[in-house]
Amino acid sequence: MSLKESELKYYKKELKSMKREVVQRYNNQTVENNEDSHGVDNHMGDSGTAQYEQEKNLSLKENDAELLQEINDSLEKIDEGTYGICIDTGEDISKERLNAIPYAKRTIQAQKSYDKGRNNRGDKSPNLHSDPAETIKQLNSEQDAFKS
Numbered sequence: 001m002s003l004k005e006s007e008l009k010y011y012k013k014e015l016k017s018m019k020r021e022v023v024q025r026y027n028n029q030t031v032e033n034n035e036d037s038h039g040v041d042n043h044m045g046d047s048g049t050a051q052y053e054q055e056k057n058l059s060l061k062e063n064d065a066e067l068l069q070e071i072n073d074s075l076e077k078i079d080e081g082t083y084g085i086c087i088d089t090g091e092d093i094s095k096e097r098l099n100a101i102p103y104a105k106r107t108i109q110a111q112k113s114y115d116k117g118r119n120n121r122g123d124k125s126p127n128l129h130s131d132p133a134e135t136i137k138q139l140n141s142e143q144d145a146f147k148s
């Protein structure tokens with residue numbers, strides 16, 4: 001099953017829409033973080049809450065950076081003509097899976113095997129930067145691209 005041109009256009013549109021949402025969410029988080037950082041902590045509980053919020057926001061930004069990378073990879077695959085093909089098995093990814101997760105790069109069975117192996121090794125996602133600053137740089141560059 002190879003995807004028709006109209007289907008590829010549909011998935012490309014979906015992926016670009018998702019990309020805009022991720023960048024917009026990042027922009028909103030950045031604005032909220034800047035507004036929250038101007039307060040003064042006078043109580044230990046407030047300091048703990050502020051630290052928790054910072055860690056949560058960093059985690060959300062890292063998740064967004066990983067999702068953004070997945071989306072960008074899928075957009076590249078559409079341009080290369082390899083979209084919808086499992087990176088592990090070379091099999092076609094079902095349309096049902098692509099409709100649910102347009103950035104899927106594995107069939108369901110291949111993803112299960114990958115996740116099982118990754119969990120057994122305790123691996124982190126290969127798309128996340130080990131340095132959170134790199135993750136944030138990636139989102140900032142995407143944000144700048146949408147402003148242009």
